[in-house]
Amino acid sequence: MxxxxxxxxxxxxxxxxxxxxxxxxxxxxxxxxxxxxxxxxxxxxxxxxxxxxxxxxxxxxxxxxxxxxxxxxxxxxxxxxxxxxxxxxxxxxxxxxxxxxxxxxxxxxxxxxxxxxxxxQSPGGGLPLLTPMSEVAGRMSVQEGAKYLEAFQGGRGVLLGGVPGVPPAEVIIIGGGIVGTNAAKMALGLGAEVVVLEKNGDRMRYLDDVFQGRLRTLTSNPYNIANAVRRADLLIGAVLVPGARAPRIVTEEMVRTMKKGAVIVDVAVDQGGSIETIDRATTHENPIYEKHGVIHYAVANMPGAVxxxxxxxxxxxxxxxxxxxxxxxxxxxxxxxxxxxxxxxxxxxxxxxxxxxxxxxxxxxxxxxxx
CATH class of the missing domain: 3.40.50.720 (NAD(P)-binding Rossmann-like Domain)
Structure with missing residues (x-):
């Protein structure tokens, strides 16, 4: 051939x-x-x-x-x-x-x-050819989010890990799959306070066990999502339905409640985005736009940067x-x-x-x- x-x-x-x-x-x-x-x-x-x-x-x-x-x-x-x-x-x-x-x-x-x-897809439901890029994108989501939280980038001017006497940033991750797990690793490594919202109970138990209680898990439902989004310094969309368009989990009304200068990174943008205000994909050359006072990072080929x-x-x-x-x-x-x-x-x-x-x-x- x-x-x-x-x-x-x-x-x-x-x-x-x-x-x-x-x-x-x-x-x-x-x-x-x-x-x-x-x-x-x-x-x-x-x-x-x-x-x-x-x-x-x-x-x-x-x-x-x-x-x-x-x-x-x-x-x-x-x-x-x-x-x-x-x-x-x-x-x-x-x-x-x-x-x-x-x-x-x-x-x-x-x-x-x-x-x-x-x-x-593997018999167990895994996505073997998506997994390595999800690992890269999950780790990059925190790296990029931390950058755009800097004040000269338009962000809140918050250091993810804080310093002694100053609380760390709150990183909210919606979805506890491969992207979410790798994002959590990076965010915890930088000293942030991390919350993962996930609808699968077994997955939440897995995350609690693997991270030994260093992050919090919440059942993903509209009430919990709305409260978590309001608190977020960095919000990471990590939702995937294989082959389907990403479900819109975070509404525009929720985004309106976020802190001025907070950052959203939606890793699901190449599947249409899981956050309602992600209305277009961006590029590495022009990766962000602002809406409702919140920085939106919507690059559709994040792993292409590395x-x-x-x-x-x-x-x-x-x-x-x-x-x-x-x-x-x-x-x-x-x-x-x-x-x-x-x-x-x-x-x-x-x-x-x-x-x-x-x-x-x-x-x-x-x-x-x-x-």
Whole structure:
């Protein structure tokens, strides 16, 4: 199989979907790997390293897309890439279709076999290809939140950990999954007072046990959320429903009650955002905006700010699936691996993931009916 690696086109996205090590593994499997020049530079991988690993370099994205049977990316294709789509071409990347109905339509119209990293699911409900980026984003949410709490950034002028005689900042985290847990680690490490709101009782017991009572947990309901949001110096949205649009947990009225100069970081912005006042995604170049006196950080590709770490973490978990797709083909790999089958969002002009179908207003078609 010919595997293509185009350069990411999303603004300030420096990650890459294959490392030279991954290219070497594919080449040893008998694949031809076509890499667009400069694709790995943002993550510190030079073109010469890909060539040494057995890849062929292409000058343009069009050359990669037109040649490859399997395209591997990091971020969802943007409109300028839609014309590259071909029937039965395999696309393997983060898609986040719930927040991108135009992309869903393009994949259907061009009959692309599209697999999303974020909906591949283990039997226990884990999201193995989303987890490493959730870990990065969770940790970054506190790092970025602490920065924008500084007065010259427009924030309250509060140090997360306080100092002796001065209380620490209060960090409210909505959602106790991978993002929330990693955000809590960072916030506690900096000395903040941390509250996690979570609706799953077993998860709250887990967090209480792991953090040995150093954070507080609250059942996530509108009453508790409203009271917690009012107290927050830093509010972190860490809610995810696989494949679906993020539910709006924090209302605009709640945001109005927040302290002037408080900061919101919504990690769910790439799935539409879990906070009502997050009405648009931002970029690393212009990451924040102010609404109701509160700083809103809404960057949709947070891990792109630390591309070396993020690329290595991501490709560590994606490469096995890329090898399966390239060795067995789309149908063979998907039928062999039920986890991979859950990653299929679009195939032969149909939406094959129920939550995605509901989110984009399309009919849901069972994948098995399309063989």
């Amino acid at each position: 010919i595997v293509g690696l185009p350069k990411e086109v999303k603004k300030q996205e420096y990650r890459v979907a294959l490392t030279p090590a991954g290219c070497e593994m594919l080449a040893k499997q008998g694949c031809q790997v076509v890499v667009q020049r400069g694709a790995g530079e943002g993550s510190g991988f030079a073109d010469q390293e890909y060539e040494a690993a057995g890849a062929q370099l292409a000058e343009t994205a069009q050359e990669v897309w037109s040649t490859a049977e399997l395209i591997v990316k990091v971020k969802e294709p943007l409109p300028e890439e839609f014309d590259y789509f071909r029937p039965n071409q395999i696309l393997f990347t983060y898609l986040h279709l719930a927040a991108a109905p135009n992309l869903a339509r393009a994949l259907m119209e061009r009959q692309v076999a599209a697999l999303a990293y974020e909906t591949i 591309p070396r770490t993020s690329t290595l973490a991501l490709t560590n978990v994606t490469i096995d699936y890329v090898l399966q797709l390239s060795a067995k083909g789309f149908q063979g790999a998907v039928q062999h691996n039920p986890m991979l089958a859950l990653g299929v969002n679009a195939y032969r002009g149909a939406i094959t993931h129920p939550q995605v179908a509901e989110a984009v207003g399309a009919s849901y078609t069972k994948l098995e009916s399309l063989w």
